[in-house]
Amino acid sequence: MLQLCQGDMHGFESLFQRYGPAIHEYLSRWVGPAHADDLTQTTFMSVLRGRRRFDANAKFRPWLYTIATNAARDLLRRRRAEKLTATGEPSRREAAAVTSIDFDEGAEVVHRALAKLPEKMRLPILMHRFHNLSFAEIAEALDISESAAKVRAHRGYKRLRGLLQKLREDE
């Protein structure tokens, strides 16, 4: 990151190689693979353009996840505004399109269960379970307290257990 702050292209390339796959996976799980490529690029462009907003004493990974989260939220907010039906509700097709993803059968159930969680529970779980972020890092990435991150994750895992069971029984 220090290299990038000094305007070094190699610094950007090494950051992309190191963190690009994880960010792509995070965004795929959240907004679907159709948007993950573009959002990953948007995330790293934001790293480039916002590099002087990075605190050299802070950890890079939570900052990067904050950017990816902000970019995805922006996309979802814009899509929601564009795709509202006349009744003010998103159409079923649009809602499905945002969350549909090509996983194998077992992972598909997991994905569908995760998609049913509210965002404030889903994001701490995605970061904790699939990206090995500590709760302190999750708190930093989501701009909440560490205690709030733990409570959200705990409630999310608890609710997810019921959702997974129900979806497996339905199949």
Add this chain to the structure above:
Amino acid sequence: MTGTCRQVLERLGQPLGPELSAHVQRCELCKPVVESYELLGAQPPANLVPLSSRLHSTVASELAQHRTLPTWRRPAALLMALNVVVALAATLVLAHGRFAVVHLNPSAVTLWVLLVGLLVIGPWIALIPRHRRARAVMLGLCLALAGLLIGAASGIGTGAGFIRGGIGCFVTEGAISLLPLAIGVWMLTHSAFHPGRTAVVGLSGAAAGLFALHSHCENGLALHLLTFHLLPWLALTGLAIWTRAHLPSRSFAP
């Protein structure tokens, strides 16, 4: 959720040990959490994501144009200077040598201190990358300022009608605040949309109008101050938030 539940949560994916395992067996909260964690399956392999040639060339071109970028402090200082200059210039222009009688009671002095503080510190608090609590404190101070504005009203009217006497204040406050608000909102497009940051920029920018108006307006009726000084200040802040929410972000950095 007890302290032990928190320990279980922190140890997920690692051996829990006999004490925590026994807790999980007993605890109705932790049991589904541990089961859920295990049911989520193995971590997927990280696929290689190629750096596209489009991104590569865009990055190379941006780095060529802006090898180094100014830190957030420069725009914050510019916005602070703009707020102060606009507030003072508008105050002098409006006054024509005449200022409203300032009653130097503690409430009025606190109000002026808060207004100046908002003009000066607001841009820093809004643009600083972290310090969520500072924004919350700033919003709290704005609430105190609003309370004082009404609480410190002299209660002396000017004799002009309610609407006739107020519409000029409303328009004046809006007109003075427009430039600091527009520049502040534009500066915020260089980072991700954040309602709290935008609110601080809005309150701080609109404080330029409020400052000038409050130095000039002789109407001390609480209803006048509420309707034509305070509400426009809040409405301008709302407008700033609405505008920023609809503008694209140049970067999603916090």
